[in-house]
Amino acid sequence: MSTLPLARRLQNVETSAIRELFKLLGKPGIISFAGGFPDSAMFDVEGLRQASAxxxxxxxxxxxxxxATEGYEPLRTELAAFMRAKGVRDIGPEGLVVTTGSQQALDLLGKTLVDPGDKVIVEGPTFLATIQCFRLYGAEVISAPIDAHGVQTDSLEQLMAQHRPKFVYLIPTFGNPSGALLGLERRRKVLELAVKYQTLVVEDDPYGDLYFGEAPPPSILALTNEVPGSRELVVHCGSLSKVLSPGLRVGWLIAPHELLGKAVMCKQFSDAHTSTFAQATAAQYLKSGRMPGTLRQVRRAYAQRAQAMGDALQRELGDAIEFTQPRGGLFFWARLTGAGGRIQDAGEFARRAIEQGVAFVPGAPFFATEPDASALRLSFATADVGRIDEGMARLKKAL
Amino acid sequence: MSTLPLARRLQNVETSAIRELFKLLGKPGIISFAGGFPDSAMFDVEGLRQASAxxxxxxxxxxxxxxATEGYEPLRTELAAFMRAKGVRDIGPEGLVVTTGSQQALDLLGKTLVDPGDKVIVEGPTFLATIQCFRLYGAEVISAPIDAHGVQTDSLEQLMAQHRPKFVYLIPTFGNPSGALLGLERRRKVLELAVKYQTLVVEDDPYGDLYFGEAPPPSILALTNEVPGSRELVVHCGSLSKVLSPGLRVGWLIAPHELLGKAVMCKQFSDAHTSTFAQATAAQYLKSGRMPGTLRQVRRAYAQRAQAMGDALQRELGDAIEFTQPRGGLFFWARLTGAGGRIQDAGEFARRAIEQGVAFVPGAPFFATEPDASALRLSFATADVGRIDEGMARLKKAL
Structure with missing residues (x-):
């Protein structure tokens, strides 16, 4: 057939620039800070083997x-307990639905909520696959500016008032790619805006358990207790991918009752249900009581690497770069300052870095609108301290 | 929030009548022929345990x-070999993509191909979740009539000429719910129609390996060798759900190169990839060489049950019902004749049957258009011969 009769929605998305970059990562000897993966070496393989058996x-x-499309009952029970332990008071098994990774939760939100031309507000920058996922359903995705403390709520309010979006999507805790942590007051403000504008807020929270020192503020979902009328306006996406194993593809969606029902209907026609084999394994794992120990270990390792990367960035790149030291998650988000006439375009810097044997991801593609060409994302998750130091020395050469 | 801002596409689908019926199945003591499930007792639990370990x-x-979104490479290699063993000559690992069950393959076809208002031709009757899945993308789903030998190709051609559909979707081998087997000549004819009208044909094949006596004709995909120009017009969906385990959620999609690429892009935003844990388990299982033995065992058990059900249907219901004895798969498709003034409405019959402690599914919901109210589907997969006989005796009472 000469031309495929493709659906028009495909015109809204494109294969990402990042994927093109990833093809270069096969080069031997490359030290990569480009991934968004947790470290395989940290997976509790023995615990998962026992759980699966x-x-x-x-x-x-x-x-x-x-x-059941809603999820494997014992896993829903474990996940509800997991959420209650994190301060979400009024959640039982029936209040959440298991999804095939939290990516599917995003897909189901797009399917249930987005009509072509609808507006959705996200953080600028945000998770690339979120932007693409919503665009596939025809959303016009609008960026709200962030700083080191997450989304700027004044700007967010202006954008909500102006655009009346279908929903607002945030990764408030150690966001990808920003690493930023939305402060407590801003979290409350977001909930007040949800109520004021009667607009759904989607909280995507795959990184919240990966804090290095003090725990982050309660999730936006947990804070709905404090803001009357907000509970029915909050959607929460959780995931075991960053803390246990992405390969299980176990995420979950918490949403107002009617929306959850519609999401289940859509999921029935998306993949019928999430692998019960993976769900039953995850349920046994959570039941085994190994999770707290696993979390402690993962937090300790990532905290050490984040510290090493922050130190090395400052040591090797000095005033050529600016960033905020992340308090959790997997990422540094940095900007090339151009100080001393040095390079300020992160795309060009990425190409030079690859030549020097080190990789990171330029930040521009993470913006739905108004990309910042000087931004870049570095993940410290999969390299040990020695590799981080060596990688930063190579980055200096690329500069 | 008073009213959810739901997407308009949700207006195209509804919670199925079948799901409502399924809620009644919890009644104690019910013998159910209503499911579309394989028999759990037939799962090779030990083989899967070893494979996963x-x-x-x-x-x-x-x-x-x-x-990788495309799938776990060792599994793609095994699946390509599995397909080659079934007569598909020109297939390697790169020619297929692993999907989260074959339901996801349908979803990806809807996402990549269907614009609102597009027409899709399916068999009347066909798999209910197919109809709903495509309707969610705005498809107008049109039924082509079938008989015991599958879709009637003359009618299919008329409908193709009249409606110029985006694609034609068929379950040619022991279809759900029809149990029908599309003959060899009709398979060739379907491929000729694909070429003549330059229209994609989607072959959904979850049941093809479940034959009772002689193997069915080659798949439509395998037959593309015989019809010049047809290979680039055929899409094939495979699944391990009916032969190994639905809980793995491992299916696969074979499609023309460009379409496969677009499906991968869409899958990236649907669930990133299918559980690698399930995929690696499936790959090890296929590599272990246990599959042929498992298939022999499953075929033998289902063949015996199908025979028992056919005999009992004739014995207990006589001329009140007509059906063709299936040569494979999981289902009897039957029609109430109304002979002797007996009941002819399958919905009413289903309600009476439940009162007698036996369940089946009325056939009407399986039609995208022009439902046949006298049709019903009975699965023989999950009841042993004794239960089948007892169930049929109860059906007689309901009559």
Missing amino acids: KALAEEPGGALQYG | KALAEEPGGALQYG
Whole structure:
């Protein structure tokens, strides 16, 4: 066939510049800070092996048969307890739906809520696959500016008043790519805006458990207790990908009752249900009590690497770069200052860096609108301290 | 919030009548022929346990980390070999993409191909979740009539000429709900129509391996060798759900190169990738060489049950019902004849049957257009011969 009769919605998205860059990462000897992955070396393989064996031994039918679209009941029970332990008071198994990674939660929100031409406000910058996911449903995605303390709520209010979006999407805790942490007062303000404008707020929270020192403020969902009328306006996406294993593809969606029902209907036609084999394994793992220990270990390792990267960035790049030291998550978000006439275009810098054997991701593609060409994202998650130091020395050469 | 700002596409679908019926199945003592599930008792639990342990032991990173959207390479290799063994000559790992069950393949086809108002031709009757899935993307779904030998190609051609559909969707081998087997000549004719009208044909094939006696004719995909120009017009959806385990959610999509690329892009924003844990387990299972033995066992059990159900249907219901004995798959498709003034409405019959402690699914919802109120679907997969006989005796009472 000469030309495929493709749907018009595909014209709204394109293969990302980042994917093109990733093709270069196969080069031997490259030190990569480009990924958004957790470190495989940190996976609790033995714990997951036991959990999976137990799932197959105790309830092989449940682990291998078709399951409810809403999710495997024992996992929903564990996840509800996990959320209650993080300060979400009024949540039971029926209040959440298991999704095939939190990416599917985003897809279901697009499917249930977005008509072509609808506006959605996100942070500038935000997770690239979020932008593309919503655009596939025809959304016009608008960026709200952020700083080191997350989205600037004054600007957010202006944009909400002006655009009346279908919803606002935020990664308030150690966001990707920003690493930023939305402060407590701003969290409350976001909830007040949700109520004032009767607008849904989607809180995507895959990184919230990865804090280095003090725990972050309660999630926006947990804070709905404090802002009357806000609970029915908050959607929350959770995930085991960054803390346990992305390969399970286990995420969850918490949403107002009616929306959750519609999401389940859509999920039925998206993939029927999330792998019960993966769900039963995750349920057994959470039940085993190993999660707190795993979290402690992961936090400690990432905290050490983040410290090493911050120190090395300052040491090697000095005033050529500016950034805020992240308090959790996987990422540094930095800007090339151009000080002393040095390079200020992060795309060009990325190309030079690859030549020197080190990789990171330029920041521009993370903006739905008004890209910042001087920004870049560096992940410290998958390299140990020695590699981080060596990588930063190479970055200096690229400068 | 008083009213959710739902997307308009949700108006195209509704919670199915079948789901409502399923809620009644919890009644104690019910013998159910209503499901579309394989029998859990037939799952090779020990084989899957070994496969999963091996996956975690040999390549824990691959099984637990993020993976390529296209699929886990060793699984793609195994699946390509699986397809070659079924007569598809020109297929390698790069020619297929792993999907989260074949339901996701349908979703990706809807996403990549269907604009609101586009027409899609399906069999009347066909898989209910197919109709709903395509309607969510705005498709107008049109039924082509079938008989015991599958879709009637003369009618199909008329509909193709009249409606110029985006694509034609068929379950040619032991279709759900029809159980029908599309004959060899009709398969060739379908390919000729694809070429004549330059229209994609989607072959959904989750049941093809579940034959009872002689193997069915080659798949439409395998037959593209015989019809010049047809290979680039055929899409094929495969699945391990009915032969190994639905809980893995491992299916695959074979499509023309450009379409496969677009499906991968869409999948990236749907769920990033299918569970690598499930994929690595499936790959190890296929590599272990246990699949042929599992298939032999499953075929034997279902063949016996199908025979028992056919015999009992004839014995208990006589001329009140007509059907063709299926040669494979999981289903009987039958029509109430109304002979002797007996009941002819399958919905009413289903309600009476539940009162007698036996369940099946009325056939009308399986039609995108022009439902047949006298049709019904009975699955013989999950009841042993004794339960089948008892269930049929109850059906007689309901009559």
